Amino acid sequence: MDGAAFWNRELVLPDAAATLRLGREVGLRLALGQIVFLIGELGAGKTTLARGVVAAWTGHEQETPSPSYTLAQGYDGPRGILTHMDLYRLNRPEEALELGLEDAMQDGAVLIEWPERLGFYAPQRRLEIALSWQKAGRLARLSHKGGA
Ligand SMILES: Nc1ncnc2c1ncn2[C@@H]1O[C@H](COP(=O)(O)OP(=O)(O)O)[C@@H](O)[C@H]1O
Ligand SMILES: [Mg+2]
Incomplete structure (x- = not known):
């Protein structure tokens, strides 16, 4: 699967093992300079996915x-x-800069849970994985924002 296809789809994750597997696939593809937003309520599976990455x-x-x-x-x-x-x-979006967000984005790859907190500092160009509840498991929506 090429990058465009990988980052433009929805998939059902029936259990936590499936979330971990998706995380591993993301981790294999992730390159320096890429930022992935992990979006979803508390308990949606963001940290589980991050473990796989x-x-x-x-x-x-x-x-x-x-x-x-x-x-x-x-x-x-x-x-x-x-x-x-x-x-x-x-507490404030500016705190993300104190944490080294810019250096992390410049020098490496970054995974962010609760990216909504970045407000104005949210990078336009990013990959997103949105997790929501679906029957027993979760639904993951993968997308690409801000151009290629
Ligand atoms: N696809 C899934 N189906 C069912 N449970 C899941 C799935 N993915 C993760 N979980 C479970 O959901 C719970 C919360 O996961 P966690 O990754 O800590 O969420 P978050 O970081 O979004 O708050 C954990 O018990 C985890 O094992
Ligand atoms: Mg978490």
Whole structure:
């Protein structure tokens, strides 16, 4: 599947293992300079997906704590640094800059839970995965914003 097809579809994730699998696929494709917004309510599966991305990016399974208190966590991999952010507790959009958002975007790949908190600082060009509830599992909508 080419990048355009991958990032323009909907898929059902019947269980958490499917969410992890999607995360791994994303992690294999992710390149430096790409930003992925993980959108969805509390419990939608954003951190589960991020765990899969981190595992594929670093090449091994590891602890992937939800950065809900530290807000940002970096992971070194053969392709560079992946930064996982959870901005739920961000008080002001400017705080994201203090966390190093711009450097993270410039030098690496970035995954962001609760990107709504970025307000004005949200990058126009980004990939999005929106997770919502669907019967037993979740629905994932993958899309591309702001041009190619
Ligand atoms: N596709 C899925 N179907 C059912 N449960 C899921 C699915 N994906 C994740 N979960 C479960 O949902 C719960 C919340 O996941 P989590 O990734 O912490 O959500 P979030 O980070 O969005 O708050 C976890 O128990 C996780 O195992
Ligand atoms: Mg989370």
